[in-house]
Amino acid sequence: MQRSNGEHMGRVITITSGKGGVGKTTTTANLGTALALQGGRVVVVDADIGLRNLDVVMGLENRIVYDLVDVVEGRARLRQALIRDKRLPELCLLPAAQTRDKDAVSREQMIDLTGQLRREFDFVLIDSPAGIENGFRNAIAGADEVIIVTTPEVSAVRDADRIIGLVEAAEKGPPSLVVNRIKPRLVNRGEMLSVEDVLELLAITLIGIVPDDETIVTSTNRGEAAVYDHQSQAGRAFLDVARRLRGEEVPFPVLQEQQGMLERFFGIFGRRRS
Amino acid sequence: MGFFENLFGGRRDRSASLAKQRLMMVLVDDRYKLTPEMLQQMKVEIAEVLSRYLPAVDAGQIEVKILRGEANDYLKADIPLKRGQPDVG
Ligand SMILES: Nc1ncnc2c1ncn2[C@@H]1O[C@H](COP(=O)(O)OP(=O)(O)O)[C@@H](O)[C@H]1O
Ligand SMILES: [Mg+2]
Numbered sequence: 001m002q003r004s005n006g007e008h009m010g011r012v013i014t015i016t017s018g019k020g021g022v023g024k025t026t027t028t029a030n031l032g033t034a035l036a037l038q039g040g041r042v043v044v045v046d047a048d049i050g051l052r053n054l055d056v057v058m059g060l061e062n063r064i065v066y067d068l069v070d071v072v073e074g075r076a077r078l079r080q081a082l083i084r085d086k087r088l089p090e091l092c093l094l095p096a097a098q099t100r101d102k103d104a105v106s107r108e109q110m111i112d113l114t115g116q117l118r119r120e121f122d123f124v125l126i127d128s129p130a131g132i133e134n135g136f137r138n139a140i141a142g143a144d145e146v147i148i149v150t151t152p153e154v155s156a157v158r159d160a161d162r163i164i165g166l167v168e169a170a171e172k173g174p175p176s177l178v179v180n181r182i183k184p185r186l187v188n189r190g191e192m193l194s195v196e197d198v199l200e201l202l203a204i205t206l207i208g209i210v211p212d213d214e215t216i217v218t219s220t221n222r223g224e225a226a227v228y229d230h231q232s233q234a235g236r237a238f239l240d241v242a243r244r245l246r247g248e249e250v251p252f253p254v255l256q257e258q259q260g261m262l263e264r265f266f267g268i269f270g271r272r273r274s
Numbered sequence: 275m276g277f278f279e280n281l282f283g284g285r286r287d288r289s290a291s292l293a294k295q296r297l298m299m300v301l302v303d304d305r306y307k308l309t310p311e312m313l314q315q316m317k318v319e320i321a322e323v324l325s326r327y328l329p330a331v332d333a334g335q336i337e338v339k340i341l342r343g344e345a346n347d348y349l350k351a352d353i354p355l356k357r358g359q360p361d362v363g
């Protein structure tokens with residue numbers, strides 16, 4: 001996007017959830033990598049001050065010299081703090097401070113920071129902390145768009161509903177939704193909320209359906225995004241989210257039931273599920 | 275699509291439907307501070323008011339849903355009217 005004065009204007013997109021542990025950091029890392037793979041200039045920002053995480057998920061933890069708080073407090077310039085991805089030169093990380101408390105940054109500082117980043121990048125993805133307090137408010141302060149991640153569980157959906165209200169009150173426009181950790185086998189048995197159930201309850205636009213997938217565990221162990229793994233259903237789902245974010249119409253594929261070791265084992269004996 | 279479509283109906287056996295039903299209740303309460311008891315009372319009072327203008331309305335037949343729209347939520351009530359002799363009393 002181009003401002004009238006010719007200045008480059010990237011999109012600032014915050015990934016948030018309310019409840020912790022539902023997949024914000026996983027989504028940010030994979031979506032950022034996917035957008036860069038698709039040719040965008042991308043920076044992912046870890047706004048979870050005090051609980052630095054995005055660096056290890058992306059395998060960049062050994063390269064950190066300066067962090068976000070160093071930048072806003074003027075100890076480092078933005079360029080010094082940005083860490084370039086191992087494989088993709090157009091992908092950068094701005095790490096969170098690990099030793100500072102979550103109130104080390106103000107909303108104005110975040111707005112200023114995202115304003116600088118959007119001049120250099122096409123996509124500025126912000127990994128939000130859990131909760132509805134300052135950390136969350138800072139994370140959405142400079143955002144143009146908000147993506148809400150939820151799992152198909154009662155508590156996560158409830159918190160997502162609360163967050164939707166807060167995002168709308170902050171006049172960020174209607175957020176879009178990623179439903180993460182879907183287990184098709186449980187959904188088919190009527191033992192897990194379906195994506196349709198969640199959408200009916202939250203009534204926001206769907207942008208991604210990500211299955212619960214063992215490859216997320218293995219790729220996180222390696223510090224590589226799952227989008228590199230062609231065997232990964234979750235990786236493919238994140239690639240689709242990136243394409244939708246860029247305005248492409250991508251149909252939602254039907255998820256395959258994944259079998260764990262135990263099921264495969266029992267499968268030999270022809271055990272049937274009701 | 276209906277937000278609180280199944281608020282009062284349907285057989286529930288699988289845990290997913292139970293989860294959905296519980297969520298519907300919790301979200302009405304979170305958003306509007308409206309408990310299931312209050313919702314029930316509201317229907318009784320809606321029936322009372324309408325009965326002043328229309329042939330007997332049965333509170334038990336009223337179905338109230340809350341639908342989420344773009345900018346607002348909407349309260350939608352389905353109120354069956356008993357067809358029969360017009361009451362000219
Ligand atoms: N689709 C998925 N399949 C399997 N595990 C997942 C999936 N998404 C997230 N996880 C795991 O769940 C945990 C929490 O995810 P994370 O992205 O750190 O959540 P958050 O940032 O919201 O706290 C991590 O261990 C992560 O590997
Ligand atoms: Mg996180």
